[in-house]
Each structure stands twice: as C-alpha cells, then as structure tokens.
Amino acid sequence: MMSTLFTCIFRAITSAFAPGMFGIFVWSIVITIGALMGFVLCAGWLTALLSESLTAGMLGSFGAIMIAWFLFPGIMPVIVNFFDQRIVGLIEAHHYRTLPPAMEPPFWPELRHDALFSLSAITLNILALPLYMFPPLFPVVFYGLNGYLLGREFFTTVAKRRWTLDAIGALRRRHRGIIWVGGIVLTVLATLPILNLFAPFFGIALMTHLYHALAAAPRDYLDGR
Secondary structure, three states, X not given: OHHHHHHHHHHHHHHHHOOOOHHHHHHHHHHHHHHHHHHHHHHHHHHHHHHOOHHHHHHHHHXXXXXXXXXXXXXXXXXXXXXXXXXXXXXXXXXXXXXXOOOXXXXXXXXXXXXXXXXXXXXXXXXXXXXXXXXXXHHHHHHHHHHHHHHHHHHHHHHOOOOOHHHHHHHHHHOHHHHHHHHHHHHHHHOOOOHHHHHHHHHHHHHHHHHHHHXXXXXHHHHHO
C-alpha cells in the first residue's frame, strides 16, 4: 500500500505540468497567499483595534502569523473549494481518459460544507490544545488529528464526483490507513513555510490519484455504482 501512496505522490507532483494546469496551479497559489495574508492582517488589525497600541498590534500580527500556521490545515478545504473541481477535471482528462463524465457538486453548497468542516477542524484543534502543550505529544496529536481530518475531507471531495457518500464511506473504511497517511503527508506540507502555498493544490491532486488507485479494484467499483 505504501508503494501505491508513493506513486500517487509522484503523480500529484507531475500533475502540475498536465496540459491546461499551469493557470489553475498559479491561481491556486494566488488564492492561498491571499487567504493567508487576509487572515494575518485581519487578526493583527483586530488586536490593534482592541488594544489601541501599535506595539500590541505588532505583537498581534506576529501572533496572527503563528495562528495562521497552526490553523492553516483546517482552513485549506475552504481555500481549495475555489479550484478543486477544475484540478480534478484536468487530471482525469489527462490520466483517466476512459472515465464517463463526472457530476460536479454545486459551488455554494460545497463552500458551506467546507466552511462547516473548517469550523469543526479548528474547534477540534482548540480542544486538543492541552495535549499540544506537551512537546512529545504535539507532533503525534497535531499531525495525527489533522492528517485524519484532511485525508478524509480531501478524499471525499474528489470521490463524490463519481460515487455516493455511502459508497465512499465503505471505500474509506477499507483503506483508512493509506488515506490517513496521505492526509498526514498533506498536513506536513501545509506546515512548511513556502511549501504550504502548494498544499491545497497538492492535496486535491494527491487524493485524485489515490482515489482512482483505490477504486481500481472490481469490488470497489461495484460498491460505488
């Protein structure tokens, strides 16, 4: 199974060079930068407004940067909602040409779903803060929790273009380990400076290839149709 994941990671990286992908790739980075800058500036401005102190505002901006780093994995589904279907569509057109047309979920209901997911992910991370206070536990809990959440959410986002939610749930349960590890890889990327700008694009590309790899078994296709 790990060889399957490594293959999907390699394919996800090369997907940035698929025909017609460059513009979306750049657009995904622009949206990610804008979302991060907006979050940091708003948090710093709010802190300065409440304190009416320039020093506190500067400290607030620094704190906002740290909060953005901490919460970025949780807000990625909202960011990626603006371009995920186009990424999946181009990857499938390039790598999986024999597939029938997919059903693209409507934008606004999906955005609402992603916003609720981000809210729940942020809440879970806040609840886990006591565990994060212990350095030996922090990487295990942080990457384990967010890896599970991101793996599940990104995989479902890709898969529901073609399968029902019940079928996707069955597929996830059969392959929960590799999906979880894929989510951890995505979470690690999301917490690395500079590289985190590519994380939303990479997450959708990775889960697109992983979904098609796991769904290739005849049993899984029968469950999904």
